[in-house]
Amino acid sequence: xxxxxxxxxxxxxxxxxxxxxxxxxxxxxxxxxxxxxxxxxxxxxxxxxxxxxxxxxxxxxxxxxxxxxxxxxxxxxxxxxxxxxxxxxxxxxxxxxxxxxxxxxxxxxxx
Amino acid sequence: xxxxxxxxxxxxxxxxxxxxxxxxxxxxxxxxxxxxxxxxxxxxxxxxxxxxxxxxxxxxxxxxxxxxxxxxxxxxxxxxxxxxxxxxxxxxxxxxxxxxxxxxxxxxxxxxx
Numbered sequence: 719x720x721x722x723x724x725x726x727x728x729x730x731x732x733x734x735x736x737x738x739x740x741x742x743x744x745x746x747x748x749x750x751x752x753x754x755x756x757x758x759x760x761x762x763x764x765x766x767x768x769x770x771x772x773x774x775x776x777x778x779x780x781x782x783x784x785x786x787x788x789x790x791x792x793x794x795x796x797x798x799x800x801x802x803x804x805x806x807x808x809x810x811x812x813x814x815x816x817x818x819x820x821x822x823x824x825x826x827x828x829x
Numbered sequence: 830x831x832x833x834x835x836x837x838x839x840x841x842x843x844x845x846x847x848x849x850x851x852x853x854x855x856x857x858x859x860x861x862x863x864x865x866x867x868x869x870x871x872x873x874x875x876x877x878x879x880x881x882x883x884x885x886x887x888x889x890x891x892x893x894x895x896x897x898x899x900x901x902x903x904x905x906x907x908x909x910x911x912x913x914x915x916x917x918x919x920x921x922x923x924x925x926x927x928x929x930x931x932x933x934x935x936x937x938x939x940x941x942x
Contacts, residue, residue, distance in 0.1 A: 752930060761835070761922045761933035762873070805872075816863045817924075817931060819873040 722806045727824040730800075736793040738823050740806030743787040748810050751782060752817070753791045755802040755825075762805065762819075765791065796827045832856060833925050835934025843942055844915060850908045850937045852923030858903035859925035864896075867920040867936075879906040913941045 723741040730736040742751065750769050754762040766773055766780045768789075773780045779792040793800055805822040834853045842848060852862055860881045865873040877898055878886040885898035895917075897909040906925075910917055918941045924933040 754933075756873075759920070759936070759938070761833075761924075761935045764930050764932060767930055816875050816878060818875070819865075821872050 722808055722820055724804070724806055724820065724823045726821065727826070729826050729828055730793075730796045732798060732827050732829050733795055736796040736800065736825060736827070738791040738793075738804050738806075738825065739788065740791070741788045742806070742808045745786050745808050746810075749808045750811055751780065751786075751789050752807045752809065753778070753780065754805045754807065754817075755800075756805070756822070757799075757802045765804075796825075798827050798829065801825060801827045832932045833923065833934045835923055835937055837937060838935060839938045839940075841940045841942065842913065845912055846941075848910045848913055848939060850910075850921055850923070850939075852906045852908070852925065852934055854904045854925040854932075857925075859906075860903060862900060862906040862923055862925045863931075864898065864906075864908050865922045865924070867922060873922060876908075881906075910939065913939070915941045917941055 750767050752767040753765040756762045766775055766778050768780045768782055782789045803822040803824050805819050807817050832855050834855055836851045840848050862879040864876045866876050867873045875888050876891045879898045879900040881900045881903050887893045895911055900906040920936050920938050922933055922936040924931050
C-alpha cells in the first residue's frame with residue numbers, strides 16, 4: 719500500500735471549515751483514498767473514500783487532485799465533537815485486506 | 830448505528846489471567862476480520878488477520894500462542910490473550926469488512942495489574 723504523509727496536528731475554529739491535507743505521491747491507479755477518524759478511546763470511524771472523483775457525504779467532502787498525488791478532507795462546519803485524529807489511508811479495493819495506519823493528523827476544534 | 834460490536838469494552842484483571850475479547854459483525858457476514866493493538870499516543874498496529882474457518886495470519890513479532898484467534902463463524906471472531914501480563918495492557922480493536930468500507934469496533938481497553 720502507498721505511504722501517506724499528513725501534518726501531525728492542526729487547529730480549527732468551531733464553525734469554520736477544517737481542511738485536512740494528505741500527500742500520497744506514490745499512489746497506484748487501483749488504490750483508493752480512505753479517510754477515518756478516531757475520537758479518544760474509541761475505534762476508528764469511517765468518513766469517506768474515493769478513487770479519482772471528488773466525493774461528498776453527510777460528514778465530509780473529499781477532494782482528490784487530478785494527478786491523484788494528494789487529497790484534502792473537508793469538514794464544512796467543524797464542531798467540538800470533530801476533535802479527533804484523522805487518518806488518510808490509501809489501499810486497493812477488494813475484500814480481505816487490512817488498513818495500514820500512519821500517525822494521522824490530530825485536529826483540535828477550538829471554541 | 831454500529832456495524833461491528835466488540836465486547837467487553839474494558840477489562841481489568843490480574844497478571845496471569847486469560848482474557849477473551851469478542852468481535853461481531855452486525856447485519857453482514859465477514860470472512861475476514863482484523864485485530865489491531867494501540868498503545869497510548871500511538872497509531873493502530875495490525876496484530877493478525879482472522880479468516881473464517883482457517884488459521885489466523887499473524888504479523889511479525891506477534892506471538893500466536895499468546896494471542897489466540899478463533900473465527901468460528903462469519904459474524905464472530907475472538908481474541909484470547911493468554912496468561913496476560915502488564916505489558917499486554919493496551920487498547921485492542923477489531924474490524925471487519927462486508928460489502929462496505931472496513932468498519933471498526935469501539936475497542937477493548939485491557940489493563941493487567
